[in-house]
Amino acid sequence: MINKYVFFNNNNKKQRGAALITVLIIVFLITAIITNITVKNFRILKRLTNQKIYDISINSFSAAIGFGRAALVTSGATSQIDTLSDIWAQPIPKTKIIDDVYMSGSIVDEQGKFNLNDLISINGQVNSKVLNKFTNLLSTLNISTAMASSIAYYIAAPQFEGSILIQYTTASSPYLPAGKPFIDISELNLVKGMNPQWVVKLQQYVTAIPKDLTYLLPQKGSDSADAENNELPNNLPPPGLGASSELPVNVNTASAEVIAAKAGLSLSVAQRIVTLRTSQPFKTTQDILTFLTSNGVNLNNNNNNQNLDPNQSNQPSTPQQQVDTSILTVSSSYFSIHAVINKGSYEFKRVALVYRANRGGLWPSIIWQHPE
Numbered sequence: 001m002i003n004k005y006v007f008f009n010n011n012n013k014k015q016r017g018a019a020l021i022t023v024l025i026i027v028f029l030i031t032a033i034i035t036n037i038t039v040k041n042f043r044i045l046k047r048l049t050n051q052k053i054y055d056i057s058i059n060s061f062s063a064a065i066g067f068g069r070a071a072l073v074t075s076g077a078t079s080q081i082d083t084l085s086d087i088w089a090q091p092i093p094k095t096k097i098i099d100d101v102y103m104s105g106s107i108v109d110e111q112g113k114f115n116l117n118d119l120i121s122i123n124g125q126v127n128s129k130v131l132n133k134f135t136n137l138l139s140t141l142n143i144s145t146a147m148a149s150s151i152a153y154y155i156a157a158p159q160f161e162g163s164i165l166i167q168y169t170t171a172s173s174p175y176l177p178a179g180k181p182f183i184d185i186s187e188l189n190l191v192k193g194m195n196p197q198w199v200v201k202l203q204q205y206v207t208a209i210p211k212d213l214t215y216l217l218p219q220k221g222s223d224s225a226d227a228e229n230n231e232l233p234n235n236l237p238p239p240g241l242g243a244s245s246e247l248p249v250n251v252n253t254a255s256a257e258v259i260a261a262k263a264g265l266s267l268s269v270a271q272r273i274v275t276l277r278t279s280q281p282f283k284t285t286q287d288i289l290t291f292l293t294s295n296g297v298n299l300n301n302n303n304n305n306q307n308l309d310p311n312q313s314n315q316p317s318t319p320q321q322q323v324d325t326s327i328l329t330v331s332s333s334y335f336s337i338h339a340v341i342n343k344g345s346y347e348f349k350r351v352a353l354v355y356r357a358n359r360g361g362l363w364p365s366i367i368w369q370h371p372e
Contacts, residue, residue, distance in 0.1 A: 060097060060101060060103055060339075060341045061339050061341060061348070061350045063097070063103070064092075064103050064105050064337075064339035064341070064350075065337050065339055065350070065352050065354075065366070065369065067092070067105075068088070068105065068107050068335075068337035068339070068352075068354075069337070069354060069363060069364045069366075071087050071088040071107065072088050072107070072335060072354070072356050072364050073356075073361055073362075073363060073364065074087060074088075075087050075088045076356055076358070076359035076360075076361075077359060077360065077361045079359075080283070080330075080331065080359065081252060081281060081282070081283055081330045081331050082109060082250055082252060082253060082330070082331050082332045083252040083253065083277065083281040084252065084253055084277075085281070088107045088335070089107065089109070089253075091104070091105070091106045092104050092105045092106065094340075094342070100343055100344055101341065101342070101343045102341070102342040102343075103339065103340070103341055103342075104339075104340045104342075105337065105338050105339040105340055106338050107335050107336070107337050107338070108335065108336045108338065109250060109253040109254075109332045109334075109335055110207040110209060110332070110334040110335055110336055110353065111207075111209075111247060111248065111249060111250045111253070111254075111329070111332035111333065111334050112249065112250050112253035112254035112255070112258065112332070113204075113205055113206050113207040113249075113254065113258060114133075114134060114137055114205060114206045114207070114249075114258050114261065114262060115206075115207055115208070115209045115246065115247040116134075116151065116155070116182050116185075116188075116206050116207070116208050117155070117181040117182055117208055117209060117210060117211055117247075118130045118245075118246040118247055119131055119134060119151065119152040119155065119156075120152070120155055120156055120157075120181065122211075123157070124156055124157025124159070124160055125156065125157070125160050126149075126152040126153060126156050126160065129324075130246060131148055131149065131152050133261050133262055133264070133324075134148045134151075134152070134261070135148040135149075136260075136261045136264075137205065137257060137258065137260075137261035137262075140257050140260065140261065140267060141201060141202070141205065141257060143198050143201065143202070144193070144195075144198075146193070147191070147193060147194060147198070150164065150191050150192060150193055150194070151188065151191050151194075153177065154177045154178055154190070154191045154192075155177070155178050155179070155180065155181055155182055156177075156179070157179060157180075158176075158177075158179040161177050161179065164177060164192070165177070167192045168192060171192075175190075178190070181208070181210055181211065182208035183208060183210070183368070184208060184370075185199070185202070185203055185206060185207065185208055186199070187208070188202065204255070205255060205257060205258055207334075207336075209247055209334050209353075210367070211247075245327075246262070246327045247327075247334075248327050248328065248329035249262045249263075249327055249328060249329065250329055250330065250331065250332045251273055251277065251282050251288055251328050251329070251330065252277050252281050252282055252330055253332065255274070256270040256271040256273070256274045257270070259273055259274070259328070262324070262327055262328070263323060263324055263325060263327065263328055264322050264323045264324050265292070265297065265323065269292070269295055269297060272295060273288075273291065276291065281330070282330045283330060284330060285325075285328065285329060285330065287330070288325065288328050288330070289325060292323075292325065297323060298323065299323060299325060331359075332356075333355055333356050333357070334353065334354070334355055334356075335353075335354050335356065335364070336351055336352065336353050336354075337351065337352045337354060338350075338351050338372060339351070339352075348371070349371060349372040350369060350370070350371055350372055351369065351370065351371075351372040352366050352367075352368070352369035353366070353367040353368050353369070354366050354367065355367055
């Protein structure tokens with residue numbers, strides 16, 4: 001009897017053990033299923049939340065950029081010049097627009113900078129006159145002056161890139177120079193020899209304004225084009241306009257370094273311009289000439305616009321820059337609108353390049369916009 005009792009007792013223990021394991025497995029499976037459902041629901045909820053936040057940010061960006069364009073319209077219609085005291089030049093403080101969504105931003109006059117695309121003439125060759133000016137700017141900014149030619153030939157037409165091509169094709173990860181105008185300053189990072197710190201520094205002094213806007217604007221019928229940009233705006237500069245010259249620089253908004261480099265002035269004279277405009281903005285180009293003459297600047301010289309071919313050996317070894325007042329102006333047409341949207345712990349940034357065709361109240365056209 002004792003042995004039989006022990007046998008049944010052990011058998012019951014085994015059955016209870018097996019039942020316990022089965023229960024644990026079932027609990028584990030149920031827990032896994034619940035966890036999986038919870039994770040999926042969380043991901044779905046997170047995705048929906050992120051999509052909602054994204055949608056809110058996009059709508060807010062449209063409002064912010066629209067606000068900036070409105071400021072440019074108002075300023076252009078009420079004044080014939082553009083200065084850093086105008087309504088468009090005042091930063092937008094962090095302002096609540098709905099619930100926990102805040103908007104802030106600023107507008108930058110891109111004609112207060114050195115246009116890198118001016119380095120290339122309409123035929124794709126490097127413009128020696130502009131290259132000399134850019135070399136002087138880099139020297140003033142304590143950036144390697146050799147980068148001036150590197151940048152110029154990087155965006156020159158392919159048939160004029162012979163002297164630098166080997167630097168790109170023999171690299172560990174070979175690629176070709178752009179062979180076309182810059183669209184964004186960030187493209188400077190692709191130029192051989194460029195230091196990322198130089199790019200950061202140059203952002204406040206250089207810009208990339210296209211000489212032919214038509215190839216950048218959305219084509220009619222494009223799925224990605226905004227409704228307002230499906231057709232080219234009125235009074236757009238025709239292709240090639242100014243392609244062999246330079247984009248004028250606004251003396252009322254540009255830095256002393258850019259004014260000095262573009263006009264061939266000493267940095268001290270350019271700094272006097274910056275100081276004077278604070279209390280007395282320049283209203284006409286004649287005001288600029290009068291100021292320069294009174295400050296001892298000789299305006300009686302000629303500037304010959306030359307093109308450089310990298311395969312020619314008779315290129316100037318050092319910049320020979322003369323005074324050039326033809327590219328100095330008191331108003332601007334190109335601006336960048338920088339918008340920041342904050343929602344809770346999320347922050348979104350976006351920038352748009354706009355073109356204001358005239359000062360008659362025409363809404364500025366958006367050339368491009370993208371996250372910043």
